[in-house]
Amino acid sequence: MNLFNLIGDFSTFFFRSLFIPWKIRTSKSRILEQVYSIGIGSLPIIIIIAAFTGLVSTVQSTYQMVGTVPRYLIGTTVGRMVLIELGPILTALMVSGRCASSMAAEIGTMRVTEQIDALEIMAIDPYRFLGLPRIVGTFISLPVLTIFSEFVALACGAVYAHYFLNIPFSVFSYGIIHFFAMRDFLGGLVKSLFFSLVIGASGCYFGFIVKGGAKEVGRAATYAVVTASILILVLDFLVAVVIFG
Amino acid sequence: MIEVKDLSKKFDDLIVLDNVSFTVGEARLVVILGPSGTGKTVLLKTILGILPVDSGVVLFNGKSIQAAKENEIYDIRKHVGFVFQSTALFDSMNVCENIALPLVEHTKLSSRQVRDKVQEILEIVGMAGKERLYPGSLSGGMKRLVAVGRALALDPKYLFYDEPTTGLDPVMRDRIVQLIIALKKDYKKSGIVVTHDLDTAEKVGDDIYLLKKGKISKLEQIKKEVYNG
Numbered sequence: 525m526n527l528f529n530l531i532g533d534f535s536t537f538f539f540r541s542l543f544i545p546w547k548i549r550t551s552k553s554r555i556l557e558q559v560y561s562i563g564i565g566s567l568p569i570i571i572i573i574a575a576f577t578g579l580v581s582t583v584q585s586t587y588q589m590v591g592t593v594p595r596y597l598i599g600t601t602v603g604r605m606v607l608i609e610l611g612p613i614l615t616a617l618m619v620s621g622r623c624a625s626s627m628a629a630e631i632g633t634m635r636v637t638e639q640i641d642a643l644e645i646m647a648i649d650p651y652r653f654l655g656l657p658r659i660v661g662t663f664i665s666l667p668v669l670t671i672f673s674e675f676v677a678l679a680c681g682a683v684y685a686h687y688f689l690n691i692p693f694s695v696f697s698y699g700i701i702h703f704f705a706m707r708d709f710l711g712g713l714v715k716s717l718f719f720s721l722v723i724g725a726s727g728c729y730f731g732f733i734v735k736g737g738a739k740e741v742g743r744a745a746t747y748a749v750v751t752a753s754i755l756i757l758v759l760d761f762l763v764a765v766v767i768f769g
Numbered sequence: 770m771i772e773v774k775d776l777s778k779k780f781d782d783l784i785v786l787d788n789v790s791f792t793v794g795e796a797r798l799v800v801i802l803g804p805s806g807t808g809k810t811v812l813l814k815t816i817l818g819i820l821p822v823d824s825g826v827v828l829f830n831g832k833s834i835q836a837a838k839e840n841e842i843y844d845i846r847k848h849v850g851f852v853f854q855s856t857a858l859f860d861s862m863n864v865c866e867n868i869a870l871p872l873v874e875h876t877k878l879s880s881r882q883v884r885d886k887v888q889e890i891l892e893i894v895g896m897a898g899k900e901r902l903y904p905g906s907l908s909g910g911m912k913r914l915v916a917v918g919r920a921l922a923l924d925p926k927y928l929f930y931d932e933p934t935t936g937l938d939p940v941m942r943d944r945i946v947q948l949i950i951a952l953k954k955d956y957k958k959s960g961i962v963v964t965h966d967l968d969t970a971e972k973v974g975d976d977i978y979l980l981k982k983g984k985i986s987k988l989e990q991i992k993k994e995v996y997n998g
């Protein structure tokens with residue numbers, strides 16, 4: 525596949541799915557359904573990932589810094605790492621693995637079993653019916669999941685620091701709160717908004733372009749996750765340059 | 770009235786439709802007869818603009834679907850019910866939701882009215898009582914009946930049937946043939962029936978055409994030799 529064609533098609537698809545009349549009356553329930561399956565459905569895995577992210581970054585920061593700086597700075601470091609980078613990116617990668625693949629598989633199956641043709645023949649725009657709710661659903665769910673995972677990560681880090689590293693809650697949280705910069709938090713959130721668009725759009729795009737059968741559906745799921753993950757990292761870099769550079 | 774004029778379509782080197790022309794008159798059923806793989810499904814899909822044509826036009830009451838803008842195409846399609854060869858029922862929705870979908874999307878009916886309309890349709894196609902089942906748990910024949918029901922939802926003027934009786938036992942085949950005839954007689958639905966089954970063609974068709982090697986020709990009466998040779 526030619527890269528430039530891909531980028532062109534992909535952006536066309538994206539605008540085609542969002543810049544149409546939303547018909548909120550009928551789209552609302554489908555958007556909520558997606559928010560539920562992406563948001564609530566991802567919670568367990570996000571909690572696990574976030575908990576271990578918090579633990580590992582606390583252990584590593586302590587290992588590198590203890591004895592050289594005041595102990596509350598460990599709270600600061602963990603806080604910033606989680607808010608700026610680890611929270612948004614790991615949540616996005618997890619949701620991409622879980623949801624972009626299932627979107628591509630679901631829409632791809634509908635493509636090969638002519639269900640998308642059926643929508644078109646019933647004069648139902650398949651982009652509005654299938655694309656829009658998934659992209660908007662991810663856009664709503666991912667930032668919320670990100671904030672949630674940041675909270676879980678910091679809480680786990682604090683608990684570990686308190687009981688195992690001899691850094692009391694008060695000290696750890698002083699480090700987080702005293703040096704809390706709104707820009708860190710919002711920057712991470714802005715990133716997660718971009719990531720959500722990438723996840724929703726590539727999940728749906730690779731589903732829509734499936735031709736063939738079961739094998740191609742499987743491949744679409746793979747492409748969706750790989751593309752979303754690469755784009756997430758590229759966007760992460762670009763946003764970092766703009767906001768923090 | 771649907772007028773198909775000089776429709777041509779090829780995939781790479783494979784010529785599937787070669788200057789195909791015919792007309793679907795008011796309250797008439799046109800049967801397109803042809804062996805497997807001649808392009809019957811492709812013909813139906815090009816008529817509705819799901820597949821692009823290479824040349825030719827299709828006029829719905831004088832309005833060309835090829836020249837129409839996207840929302841105009843959608844308006845035309847609301848007047849056509851399509852029964853897919855594969856049925857293409859939405860497998861994540863039950864029978865009731867499948868039939869209700871076009872109503873929910875295109876009309877302002879209350880959920881009560883939608884339910885009543887779905888009931889009415891299920892009665893017509895003889896699937897009452899099956900509304901909670903999912904397509905995965907229906908037999909091939911029942912899926913066809915539900916697909917006809919879904920095609921009827923918006924009360925279209927035309928119905929297109931793609932191989933409605935293929936692969937069914939004689940009882941179910943007869944049931945579907947009777948349904949197609951009833952829909953024409955009692956509900957004034959005209960349309961196109963695509964099939965490779967001579968028997969079905971004879972029973973339901975007002976005008977019968979043979980599609981073979983991309984060419985279409987009108988049959989005055991079905992001659993088995995023409996079809997086979």
Ligand SMILES: Nc1ncnc2c1ncn2[C@@H]1O[C@H](COP(=O)(O)OP(=O)(O)OP(=O)(O)O)[C@@H](O)[C@H]1O
Pocket residue numbers: 780783785803804805806807808809810811812854932965
């Ligand atoms: N999207 C496509 N791309 C390339 N070739 C296609 C495509 N769709 C159909 N064809 C080819 O066009 C020809 C006609 O296909 P079509 O599905 O219309 O046959 P049919 O008459 O409906 O047959 P059947 O009775 O088996 O359903 C076949 O040779 C098929 O391989």
Ligand SMILES: [Mg+2]
Pocket residue numbers: 809810811854931932
């Ligand atoms: Mg066919």
